[in-house]
Amino acid sequence: xxxxxxxxxxxxxxRGQQVTLSCSPISGHRSVSWxxxxxxxxxxxxxxxxxETQRNKGNFPGRFSGRQFSNSRSEMNVSTLELGDSALYLxxxxxxxxxxxxxxxxxxxxxxx
Amino acid sequence: DQQVKQNSPSLSVQEGRISILNCDYTNSxxxxxxxxxxxxxxxxxxxxxxSSIKDKNEDGRFTVFLNKSAKHLSLHIVPSQPGDSAVYFxxxxxxxxxxxxxxxxxxxxxxxx
Numbered sequence: 669x670x671x672x673x674x675x676x677x678x679x680x681x682x683r684g685q686q687v688t689l690s691c692s693p694i695s696g697h698r699s700v701s702w703x704x705x706x707x708x709x710x711x712x713x714x715x716x717x718x719x720e721t722q723r724n725k726g727n728f729p730g731r732f733s734g735r736q737f738s739n740s741r742s743e744m745n746v747s748t749l750e751l752g753d754s755a756l757y758l759x760x761x762x763x764x765x766x767x768x769x770x771x772x773x774x775x776x777x778x779x780x781x
Numbered sequence: 782d783q784q785v786k787q788n789s790p791s792l793s794v795q796e797g798r799i800s801i802l803n804c805d806y807t808n809s810x811x812x813x814x815x816x817x818x819x820x821x822x823x824x825x826x827x828x829x830x831x832s833s834i835k836d837k838n839e840d841g842r843f844t845v846f847l848n849k850s851a852k853h854l855s856l857h858i859v860p861s862q863p864g865d866s867a868v869y870f871x872x873x874x875x876x877x878x879x880x881x882x883x884x885x886x887x888x889x890x891x892x893x894x
Contacts, residue, residue: 672824699880701880701881701882703882703884710870710884710885710886710887711825711870711872711882711884712884713881713882713883716879716880716881723879724879724881726881758824758825760824762880767813767830767832767874768880769815769827769830770815770827770872770880770882771827772817772824772825772826773824774822774823774824775823775824
């Protein structure tokens with residue numbers, strides 16, 4: 669079974685631009701979550717989608733948004749990029765049931781200059 | 782305020798000995814507890830989990846212990862191998878209707894041959 673796939677792997681943008689990151693979950697997984705990893709803050713929850721509906725959202729500004737499509741693929745968008753948005757963005761998918769572990773992709777490394 | 786703390790940023794252990802990684806939490810609502818391992822430039826990989834109704838779970842060389850009264854979680858790796866060198870994160874899950882994980886900031890384990 670193929671794992672979680674994230675594209676692109678690396679991205680360089682300038683302040684003020686916007687960016688869209690893509691995630692394809694493990695086949696059959698309907699839950700997709702996004703996390704931001706930075707050296708200072710560690711891994712922080714952005715949002716979670718299940719069957720195209722946002723089920724939960726972390727404490728991030730409205731510049732961060734996401735969506736999920738009917739095939740469970742997900743995108744996240746960051747508008748008006750700031751230097752502090754430079755981070756590794758990780759997508760994870762999960763099978764049914766609480767306690768079922770999240771499976772992570774290898775992430776998109778975003779650098780904002 | 783950090784809800785999940787991994788107080789040791791790093792740990793060095795001799796090959797063949799036991800590695801013990803610790804995690805403390807403050808919120809009694811957490812009911813699933815997971816450990817992830819992360820290599821540089823890769824996403825976190827699920828290792829082992831435990832639910833709040835248990836106090837121990839084993840999988841090969843990995844054992845997770847949960848002390849709910851102390852709000853303390855630990856991961857034991859025995860025997861430790863050089864390939865275990867990585868950053869280890871504890872991740873906690875709580876509440877119905879969401880699979881959100883709250884992560885510790887990680888412990889970098891170095892296993893010395």
